[in-house]
Amino acid sequence: MFDSTTSRRAFLVAAGVGGAAWLLRDTAAVHQALEYAGGAVRRTPAPAFATLSPDEALQLAAVAERIIPSEDGPGAREAGVIFFSDRALGSFAAAELPLVRQGLADLDARARHLPGAIPFDKLEASQQDALLREVEAEPFFDAFRRLTIVGMFANPSWGGNRDEVGWKLLGFEPRMVHQPPFGYYDAQAMQEHKA
Amino acid sequence: MSAGQERVTFPPSSVVDFVVVGSGAAGGIMAKELSTKGFSVVVLEQGPRLSPTDFAHDEFKYIQQNALCNSEPVSWRQTPAEKAEVGAGVVQYARIVGGSSVHMTANFWRFRPIDFHEASKLGTISGTALADWPISYEDLEPYYTKVDWEIGVSGAPGPGDPPRSRPYPMPPLPVKSSGVLFERGARKLGWNPTPAPMAINSTAFNGRPPCQNCGFCMGFGCEYGAKGSSLAAAIPLAEKTGKCEVRPNSYVTRVEADDRGRATGVIYFDEKKQEQRQRARAVVLCANGAETPRLLLNSATPAFPQGLANSSGMVGKHLMMNGGAAVSAIYEHPLNDYKGVQVTRLALDWYDSDPRRGFYGGGGLDGRIDANYPIFFAESNLPPGVPRWGAEFKRFVAHGFSRQMTVLAHSTSLPVADNSITLDPTVRDAWGMPILRVTYRDHDDDLKMMHFLQARAVELHEAAGAQQQWSIPVVVQNWAVHLLGTCRMGNDARTSVIDKYHRTHDVKNLFLCDGSSFVTSGRGQPTMTIMALAFRAGEKIADFAQRNEI
Numbered sequence: 001m002f003d004s005t006t007s008r009r010a011f012l013v014a015a016g017v018g019g020a021a022w023l024l025r026d027t028a029a030v031h032q033a034l035e036y037a038g039g040a041v042r043r044t045p046a047p048a049f050a051t052l053s054p055d056e057a058l059q060l061a062a063v064a065e066r067i068i069p070s071e072d073g074p075g076a077r078e079a080g081v082i083f084f085s086d087r088a089l090g091s092f093a094a095a096e097l098p099l100v101r102q103g104l105a106d107l108d109a110r111a112r113h114l115p116g117a118i119p120f121d122k123l124e125a126s127q128q129d130a131l132l133r134e135v136e137a138e139p140f141f142d143a144f145r146r147l148t149i150v151g152m153f154a155n156p157s158w159g160g161n162r163d164e165v166g167w168k169l170l171g172f173e174p175r176m177v178h179q180p181p182f183g184y185y186d187a188q189a190m191q192e193h194k195a
Numbered sequence: 196m197s198a199g200q201e202r203v204t205f206p207p208s209s210v211v212d213f214v215v216v217g218s219g220a221a222g223g224i225m226a227k228e229l230s231t232k233g234f235s236v237v238v239l240e241q242g243p244r245l246s247p248t249d250f251a252h253d254e255f256k257y258i259q260q261n262a263l264c265n266s267e268p269v270s271w272r273q274t275p276a277e278k279a280e281v282g283a284g285v286v287q288y289a290r291i292v293g294g295s296s297v298h299m300t301a302n303f304w305r306f307r308p309i310d311f312h313e314a315s316k317l318g319t320i321s322g323t324a325l326a327d328w329p330i331s332y333e334d335l336e337p338y339y340t341k342v343d344w345e346i347g348v349s350g351a352p353g354p355g356d357p358p359r360s361r362p363y364p365m366p367p368l369p370v371k372s373s374g375v376l377f378e379r380g381a382r383k384l385g386w387n388p389t390p391a392p393m394a395i396n397s398t399a400f401n402g403r404p405p406c407q408n409c410g411f412c413m414g415f416g417c418e419y420g421a422k423g424s425s426l427a428a429a430i431p432l433a434e435k436t437g438k439c440e441v442r443p444n445s446y447v448t449r450v451e452a453d454d455r456g457r458a459t460g461v462i463y464f465d466e467k468k469q470e471q472r473q474r475a476r477a478v479v480l481c482a483n484g485a486e487t488p489r490l491l492l493n494s495a496t497p498a499f500p501q502g503l504a505n506s507s508g509m510v511g512k513h514l515m516m517n518g519g520a521a522v523s524a525i526y527e528h529p530l531n532d533y534k535g536v537q538v539t540r541l542a543l544d545w546y547d548s549d550p551r552r553g554f555y556g557g558g559g560l561d562g563r564i565d566a567n568y569p570i571f572f573a574e575s576n577l578p579p580g581v582p583r584w585g586a587e588f589k590r591f592v593a594h595g596f597s598r599q600m601t602v603l604a605h606s607t608s609l610p611v612a613d614n615s616i617t618l619d620p621t622v623r624d625a626w627g628m629p630i631l632r633v634t635y636r637d638h639d640d641d642l643k644m645m646h647f648l649q650a651r652a653v654e655l656h657e658a659a660g661a662q663q664q665w666s667i668p669v670v671v672q673n674w675a676v677h678l679l680g681t682c683r684m685g686n687d688a689r690t691s692v693i694d695k696y697h698r699t700h701d702v703k704n705l706f707l708c709d710g711s712s713f714v715t716s717g718r719g720q721p722t723m724t725i726m727a728l729a730f731r732a733g734e735k736i737a738d739f740a741q742r743n744e745i
Contacts, residue, residue, distance in 0.1 A: 066584070067584040067585070067588075068588075068589050069585065069586050069589065071586050071589070072589065072590065072593075073593075075589065092260075129585065132584070136583070136584070145574075145583065145584055146574065148584075149570060149573050149574045150255060150259070150570055150574075152573070153254075153569035153570045153573055154253075154255040154569075154570055155251075155253050155254070155255065155256075157253070158255055166569065167569060169592070170569055170572075170573075170592060170593060170596035170597065171529065171531070171593075171596060172533065172569050172596060172597075173531075173534075174252060175409070176252070176407065176409050176418070177407040177408065177409060178407070178408040178409065178410065178534040178535065179408065180369040180370075180408065180535070181372075182369075182371050182372060182530070182531045182532070182534040182535055183371065183372035183528070183529050183530040183531040183532065183534075183597070184372060184528030184529050184530065185372035185375040185376055185526075185528065185530060186369070186370055186371055186372045186374070186375050188375070189370065189375045
């Protein structure tokens with residue numbers, strides 16, 4: 001059975017700090033969303049976004065790409081996080097859409113106050129990071145972050161984690177069967193045992 | 196069940212020998228024990244029936260979204276003086292055929308003799324109802340052995356183990372890197388690490404396959420049937436008798452009683468939310484330590500104004516949840532601890548309460564991946580000081596995921612009368628039934644024990660050579676997973692709800708068996724004991740029925 005410390009932490013994650021819990025109650029809608037999102041990441045050119053406007057998607061994708069950048073290997077962009085986010089915000093995470101929109105508007109206003117008055121996605125990475133640091137305590141930032149992390153590391157069937165790039169980053173092998181030794185220390189112990 | 200064999204069904208209008216409410220660790224075994232003795236049994240389960248092919252390695256669905264679990268609101272408060280608020284805490288159990296035994300981690304420690312007579316040994320503790328059980332470890336031992344051999348437990352004898360009448364049927368599962376590090380650190384500290392007893396097959400056993408080390412146990416259903424859930428290991432045997440129907444999507448709201456004070460059956464809503472009545476010669480509630488008292492309290496009649504079987508006023512009282520604490524760490528080399536079962540080594544060196552600590556309590560530690568699958572690890576298990584996003588965050592998760600391990604502490608809860616399950620006075624669920632209201636605050640000694648064990652977990656990581664470690668803060672718990680003590684067993688009808696054979700003191704043909712039957716909490720892993728109690732209760736209840744004593 002679940003340990004209470006563990007599942008309480010799991011719940012706090014699922015419920016988010018500022019946002020509503022993501023719920024999977026309407027299973028038919030979720031399945032439809034999944035089917036679409038799962039296919040969307042594989043299609044070229046990518047299909048239209050279902051929930052976000054093209055500009056919202058552009059800005060949200062730019063945010064995700066700073067949360068998990070593509071330095072040192074694939075990041076949110078390569079994982080197709082934005083396709084996951086678009087469908088999530090139209091289905092099981094719909095309750096968070098207003099919060100996400102509020103966050104995008106906030107970032108846009110901040111970006112347009114900078115010299116040049118250009119949108120967030122056109123800023124230099126260092127400028128984007130500086131703006132995100134200003135808002136990282138805001139509830140909407142938690143929503144951005146959660147969408148990015150789930151889109152990066154959830155099963156590809158949820159619409160992100162394209163080609164399992166998130167799992168490859170972590171060194172997570174999604175197999176149905178594993179054989180010992182599993183890691184360095186049990187391999188070491190096995191060797192000592194044989195010696 | 197062999198191909199082509201029809202599962203038996205009973206029309207709700209028929210009177211069966213037993214209706215069992217709940218199909219989890221207790222209900223599944225109860226159904227198997229009663230039906231194999233020749234009695235007709237209907238098991239009513241709130242949730243759907245899933246088969247192993249319905250389960251999946253899908254962290255987001257099962258860990259973040261709790262797709263197997265109950266979803267009704269619960270109200271929560273710390274003391275009776277407060278107004279309980281919906282959302283201030285959660286009661287969580289798996290709502291499926293097989294109950295929480297389907298998604299359990301499968302840590303199957305036996306209780307030790309001391310758990311059954313601790314009050315006699317230590318004396319009373321003020322502000323608590325610490326009491327002896329009316330049965331001893333020796334009374335329960337044959338049934339622990341039944342769990343070992345009928346459900347299947349993998350393990351090896353360890354120091355301090357209680358006496359056992361037969362060896363483990365299967366050797367321990369392969370040790371993981373977390374187990375090797377745990378053992379190394381514990382030995383350095385002079386502790387006594389031991390292979391973890393798990394209800395997961397290490398070899399093919401009883402017609403079920405061995406574990407494939409896929410790593411998705413805690414919070415997930417086993418695709419292989421290697422985990423000893425009642426769904427995999429008990430319910431098929433019950434159904435094979437042709438005497439037992441497991442009826443899913445059946446939400447029981449009341450136990451009915453007649454003018455003579457006998458239970459006549461239960462009222463439930465079926466899949467289409469139509470109200471139904473299942474009549475039976477006897478009723479057995481195995482609905483868990485929250486739902487069993489809720490049902491009794493919701494079954495008040497003029498003859499039983501405080502709720503059914505509640506002349507003592509003890510129904511719902513003495514809720515215990517077990518204590519817990521966690522310390523995570525990063526090691527130099529990859530452990531890949533997501534592979535294999537959760538736990539392979541543990542230490543129970545603090546099992547007995549020790550007056551020198553200055554407070555009551557006992558418990559143990561184990562090493563594991565915990566819930567730190569990819570999403571959970573990246574989202575919530577960062578050490579202080581690591582940025583929550585950006586290039587440095589990415590470097591940490593990329594390096595840390597394979598190198599992480601968590602030491603989890605498990606400990607006692609004292610029975611406190613105010614800690615309780617009651618009916619919420621205003622909020623109703625989707626079936627029109629009052630929602631669970633929880634009143635709970637860990638006893639100060641319970642919190643001290645959690646802190647004590649957390650300090651030991653820090654020492655363990657240090658001794659094992661962790662490069663970096665961080666503690667998850669110990670807080671007053673508002674999350675009930677282990678649901679214990681709310682219809683306690685006892686010889687005195689004034690201070691307990693059921694007798695030592697699980698029969699309610701007040702209603703001769705009403706029996707209760709699940710975590711609610713516990714008198715004390717044990718040290719943190721209740722499912723083995725719930726199953727042992729169910730084997731024992733099932734045998735005794737069948738004996739009563741055969742002798743016409745129900």
